[in-house]
Amino acid sequence: MNPSKDAIKTAFFDKGDILPLTGRWSNDHEWVEVYAGEAGNCWVKREYVTERMDSFYVINTEYSKVKIRKRPSDKAKVIGHLRKNKEVEITQVLLGWGKCRQGWIDLYYVQEED
Numbered sequence: 001m002n003p004s005k006d007a008i009k010t011a012f013f014d015k016g017d018i019l020p021l022t023g024r025w026s027n028d029h030e031w032v033e034v035y036a037g038e039a040g041n042c043w044v045k046r047e048y049v050t051e052r053m054d055s056f057y058v059i060n061t062e063y064s065k066v067k068i069r070k071r072p073s074d075k076a077k078v079i080g081h082l083r084k085n086k087e088v089e090i091t092q093v094l095l096g097w098g099k100c101r102q103g104w105i106d107l108y109y110v111q112e113e114d
Contacts, residue, residue, distance in 0.1 A: 003031035003043030011039035019049065023095060029071040032094055046072070051093040058098060058110035059087040072097035072104040079103045087113060
């Protein structure tokens with residue numbers, strides 16, 4: 001079954017619930033798979049899940065430009081760049097990707113600010 005907002009609901013979560021991620025994305029990177037206890041694995045819309053509750057800042061210290069993408073995927077459209085020595089606030093983290101105001105950044109290419 002493909003993840004969809006019209007699919008049968010198999011589990012319900014409250015804000016702050018800890019959901020182990022399986023590491024799988026839907027093909028369109030709009031959904032992330034989580035382990036839901038007795039319900040087993042299920043899909044959750046990505047905007048409702050984060051690996052960190054607090055926002056934080058990252059800085060590009062190594063590269064002339066770090067790509068900012070429309071979705072958290074290496075194949076997603078590039079919609080901007082984080083230039084060298086610039087910082088940005090990350091408000092959501094999923095499977096190695098951080099969401100900033102402009103889009104998604106692969107966190108491998110930036111450093112968290114102290």
